[in-house]
Amino acid sequence: MKIAVLGSGNVGGALGTQWARAGHAVLFASRNPNSxxxxxxxxxxxxxAHAMSSREAVEGxxxxxxATPWGATESVIAHCGGLAEKIVLDATNPLGPGFALTHRGDDSGGEQVQRWAPQARVVKVFNxxxxxxxxNPVYDGKPSLMFYAGDDSVAKDVARQLSDVAGFESIDAGPLENARxxxxxxxxxxxLAMQYGHGRDFAFVKLTR
Ligand SMILES: NC(=O)c1ccc[n+]([C@@H]2O[C@H](COP(=O)([O-])OP(=O)(O)OC[C@H]3O[C@@H](n4cnc5c(N)ncnc54)[C@H](OP(=O)(O)O)[C@@H]3O)[C@@H](O)[C@H]2O)c1
Known part of the structure; x- marks a missing residue:
């Protein structure tokens, strides 16, 4: 696959690196591609892996x-022409002060991204x-969980494949509405990580019987 990474920071850098090493073409977008x-x-x-502007990355x-900061997401989508027809893996979290979600109950950032990019095939994943x-999603040889939610089955399959490649146990969490x-x-x-003492080195796993 050819994957544009909009927001090549912590999340974009981690996932893009995994995918590039697995053989996908990864186009890291940056406002300063030569930094x-x-x-x-x-x-x-x-x-x-290659670095370029966001428009060039999306085109290719x-x-x-x-994987942009939530506050920049609307303008990045607009700057890239609305992402029409693209499979969009939305890893953003719409957070305000105190880790409060900016959307509550009857809406989500994932659905907002779909409204900003009405012709894109949006999947909420990697958030x-x-x-x-x-x-590194693996603990004691066991993959941790990654949920994905969307309305487009082809886009969801791509999300699952790229989550599997990154080493997660990938779980279909239903329609885009479940981005909530x-x-x-x-x-x-x-x-749990930042306020309740668990740190960043923990993850959720699925046990079944
Ligand atoms: N951090 C986590 O563990 C984590 C986990 C899951 C989800 N998320 C979500 O993923 C998103 C990214 O988080 P992150 O921690 O990866 O952030 P980050 O490290 O700050 O990276 C975001 C990147 O976006 C670009 N950017 C920043 N401001 C921008 C603007 N105004 N316009 C265009 N591009 C801009 C920057 O790249 P350039 O300067 O190169 O352009 C920056 O490196 C957030 O929505 C966050 O809530 C984060």
Missing amino acids: EEMLQLIARAGAN ADVVLL TTGYGNME LLEAWAVLWIK
Whole structure:
């Protein structure tokens, strides 16, 4: 796949590196594609990784990872022409002060992204755990969980494949409306990590019988 990474920071850098190393073409977008940070990221990610502007990255890609700060997300989507027809993997969390979600109950950031990009095929995914777990999701040989939610079955299949490749146990969490649940789950992970003493090196796993 050709994957544009919009927001090549903690999350975009971790996932893009995994995908580039797995053989996908990864187009890291940046406002400063020649920065020292970006050159280091490209060097870590290897020969399949390239740095460019966000518009160039989106033009060259079938899949777009959205990993921008929430406050920048609307303008980044508009700047890239609305992401029409692209499979958009939305990893953002719409957080305000105190880790409070900006959308409550009957709406979500994922649904807002779909409204900002009405012709995109949006899947909410890669938002429910910390970026350290995106670099390495495996604990004691067991993959941690990654949920994905969306309305487009082809886009969801791409989300599942890219989550599997990154090393997660990937779980279909239903329609895009369930981004509401995934964003609340993200807040739980963040509060456990940052406020309730668990740190960033923990993850959720699924046990079955
Ligand atoms: N951190 C986590 O563990 C985590 C986990 C799950 C989900 N998330 C969500 O993922 C998103 C990214 O988080 P992150 O921690 O990866 O953030 P980050 O490290 O700050 O990276 C975001 C990147 O977006 C770009 N950016 C910043 N401001 C921008 C603007 N105004 N316009 C365009 N691009 C801008 C920057 O790249 P350039 O300067 O190169 O352009 C920056 O490196 C957030 O929505 C967050 O809630 C984070």
